[in-house]
Amino acid sequence: METKKTATVLGATGLVGRALIDRLLHDERYWRVTAVVRSGTSLPSHHKLHLVYTQFDKNDWLPALQTDHVYCCLGTTKKKAGSKQAFRWVDYTLVVEAAMAAAHYQAHFLVISALGADPSSSVFYNRVKGEMEQALLQMPLPKLSIFRPSLLSGKRKEFRLGERLALWFAWMLPEAWRSIPAEKVAIAMEYVAFNQAAKQQIYSSKAMQAIPDLRKT
Template sequence: MRILVVGATGLVGQQVLTQAQADPRISHITVLARKPLASTGKLQCHSVDFDQLPDDAQLWQCDAVICTLGSTLKTAGSREMFYRIDHDYPLAVARHAQQYGGRCYVLNSAMGADVNSRFFYNRVKGELERDLQALSFASVTLVRPGLIAGQRTEFRLGERSMQLLLTILAPVLPRRWRCNPADNIARALLDAAVRAEPGVHEVSSETLS
């Protein structure tokens, strides 16, 4: 099958690429990224402007989209920019993919995603989930991890400290509050894309630890 991946330079996205390249079920991987990446084997990378996505039918033809796009308020620099990266870009990708025949969309969302949340981050994630479902893909899977465990290229002190604390407390914590390894999340995303089960499905943090 052919998959299209956005957010491939992030912690989870890198794991998705690694696993997809080794997966015999995947015949072709298209990556859309702001920064150019090397194409190799069944991996074809394209540098794009997410504010002006190209209308190239060959670029968008895929069996499933896996989206791991996401930022932080600190990295984005403002709420407006965060909303654009975490809501508008994934939704624009979905619309383009659907326009050219895409039937499955798999999103790396977040535990606590809720349109009515008082927390901005969770509210944005909830709005994206809602708006994706309104597009009527044949298959939508919302993967909702908690704190993601893994080695990031950028250092996040608060996240690193929380990850250490949750790792120490893991034996006594409920499964939903434990760290979710990036490779587990990537595997859930990839499996959901391959299965492409009809309807809307959720993968909770409990199953990812």
């Protein structure tokens, strides 16, 4: 009988993180799911769920990454963060720190990046995501899975006018750039955690759309 796994989710209260938590808590292959959060009021009560509270300004949260699978859904916007520096702290610094801890604990690291991630991009958002990917690809992680979704669709806590407008006109975009449901990204991440053969793999939005939901098969 296969030994049950443990998982840690970073960014568990975000759009993908919430969908992922729900899936992992109902996945019989996990016996414990840890969510590293600033607050846990929006997360469900469940016997498998363990909450670790932190403000991320100290290293008190890093031991929570001593697990089998680390799902990193950390991410913000420049507007919400308040500055480029604050945005970079969340989308680059914290992600790299998490990956370093995962490498130390020999955990499979699964991280959400973005379509268009490129360290040489003139677009600040894409450049930070590309630099993050570049840093992770150089780490001695036993397994690294990078997910590059296009615009995420789903019910957010806050209203984002730019995203709402983009979703309305998504049908005009090339297939590779069309929006992807947050639930679909969560499905892909859960599937890849148990099925990726390569040490390092990058998944496009199109590739994620093609990954089956094993609960429905």
